[in-house]
Amino acid sequence: MKFILITLGFIARLAIITIPIFVINKYKETLIKPPSDWTAEVIVWTTLSLAALIAADYIKDAVKNHKTKKSFNxxxxxxxxxxxxxxxxxxxxxxxxxxxxxxxxxxxxxxxxxxxxxxxxxxxxxxxxxxxxxxxxxxxxxxxxxxxxxxxxxxxxxxxxxxxxxxxxxxxxxxxxxxxxxxxxxxxxxxxxxxxxxxxxxxxxxxxxxxxxxxxxxxxxxxxxxxxxxxxxxxxxxxxxxxxxxxxxxxxxxxxxxxxxxxxxxx
Structure with a gap:
C-alpha cells in the first residue's frame, strides 16, 4: 500500500509538471487566440490536459491526506x-x-x-x-x-x-x-x-x-x-x-x- 501511494504521488506531481511543458506549451500560439479560432485538435488536447491536471491535483492531495492520517499522533x-x-x-x-x-x-x-x-x-x-x-x-x-x-x-x-x-x-x-x-x-x-x-x-x-x-x-x-x-x-x-x-x-x-x-x- 505504501509503495502504491508513493507511486501515485510521484505520477501526480510528474503530470502537473509535464502537461504544461509538453501540451499547453505546444499549442500556446493557438491558445492566445479567441476560442472560436481553435482547431478541433487544440480543443481536444487542451480539454484532456486540464482534466488531467485537475485529476493529478486531487490525487496529490488525497495521498498527502492519507499520509497525514496515518502519521504518529x-x-x-x-x-x-x-x-x-x-x-x-x-x-x-x-x-x-x-x-x-x-x-x-x-x-x-x-x-x-x-x-x-x-x-x-x-x-x-x-x-x-x-x-x-x-x-x-x-x-x-x-x-x-x-x-x-x-x-x-x-x-x-x-x-x-x-x-x-x-x-x-x-x-x-x-x-x-x-x-x-x-x-x-x-x-x-x-x-x-x-x-x-x-x-x-x-x-x-x-x-x-x-x-x-x-x-x-x-x-x-x-x-x-x-x-x-x-x-x-x-x-x-x-x-x-x-x-x-x-x-x-x-x-x-x-x-x-x-x-x-x-x-x-x-x-
Missing part, C-alpha cells in the same frame, strides 16, 4: 496510555465508591477542556462547552430510562432530569438505543425546538457508554453555538480518541458503584 497515544493506567488502577487498586461522583465530575471537566482545545474554542470568547453524564437505569414499573446525575461545569439551566426511553426521542435516548454517537447540530430547528425549550445550548453530541450488550449511560457534550462540533465523522475520528480515556474511566466508575442494580432494588 503523540497526543492521542498519550491520552490512550494515560486512560489505560487509570482504568488499571480502578480495576486492581483500592477505591472508595463514595468518591466515584467526584471522580466522574473531574473526568467530565477534562472532557470539556480537551474538546475546547481540539476545536480551538475559548470560554473567554463566549464558547461555552459543557459535559454531563446520564445513567441508564431499568426499574420494574417505569422501565428503562436515563437520569442526568453528574456535570463537569454546571452551567445555568442544567438540572437533574430523568428521560424515559422507548419514545424515539432525539439526543441521548437515541444514542443509547442505537449504541452510536448522535449529534444535533441545531436544537432550535422546527422539528426539534419543542424538545429543547428553555435550553441555552444550541448543539449537542451524545456518546453512549456500553459494555457488550449492557447499557451503562451516556455522556453529553453541548455548546451554546450552533454546529459547534463540525462534522460528526471528523469528531469520531479525531476528537473522540482524545477523550476516550475519560469516557472509559467514567464507564468503569459507573460499573463500580453498580447504580443500575441499586435502582432495580429500590424500585
Amino acid at each position: 503523540p497526543l492521542q497515544r498519550a491520552s490512550r496510555e494515560t486512560g489505560a493506567t487509570v482504568t488499571t488502577l480502578l480495576e486492581h487498586g483500592k477505591f472508595d465508591s463514595n468518591n466515584c461522583g467526584t471522580a466522574i465530575e473531574s473526568a467530565l471537566r477534562q472532557i470539556e477542556t480537551i474538546v475546547e482545545v481540539s476545536l480551538g474554542k475559548s470560554r473567554r470568547e463566549g464558547h461555552e462547552i459543557s459535559a454531563n453524564c446520564m445513567i441508564h437505569r431499568t426499574q420494574r414499573r417505569v422501565g428503562p430510562s436515563l437520569t442526568l446525575t453528574h456535570w463537569g461545569t454546571r452551567l445555568s439551566g442544567r438540572e437533574p432530569i430523568t428521560i424515559k426511553l422507548g419514545d424515539k426521542l432525539p439526543d441521548a435516548p437515541k444514542a443509547i438505543e442505537e449504541n452510536k454517537n448522535h449529534y444535533i447540530k441545531d436544537t432550535q430547528t422546527k422539528d426539534l425546538s419543542h424538545f429543547f425549550a428553555n435550553k441555552s445550548y444550541k448543539s449537542i453530541i451524545s456518546i453512549p457508554l456500553t459494555s457488550g450488550t449492557k447499557k451503562i449511560g451516556v455522556i453529553n457534550i453541548d455548546s451554546v453555538e450552533t454546529n459547534a462540533f463540525g462534522k460528526l465523522d471528523i469528531f469520531n475520528k479525531e476528537i473522540q480518541p482524545l477523550i476516550q480515556p475519560q469516557l472509559d474511566t467514567i464507564k468503569k466508575l459507573l460499573q463500580i458503584v453498580e447504580i443500575p442494580g441499586k435502582a432495580e432494588k429500590a424500585a
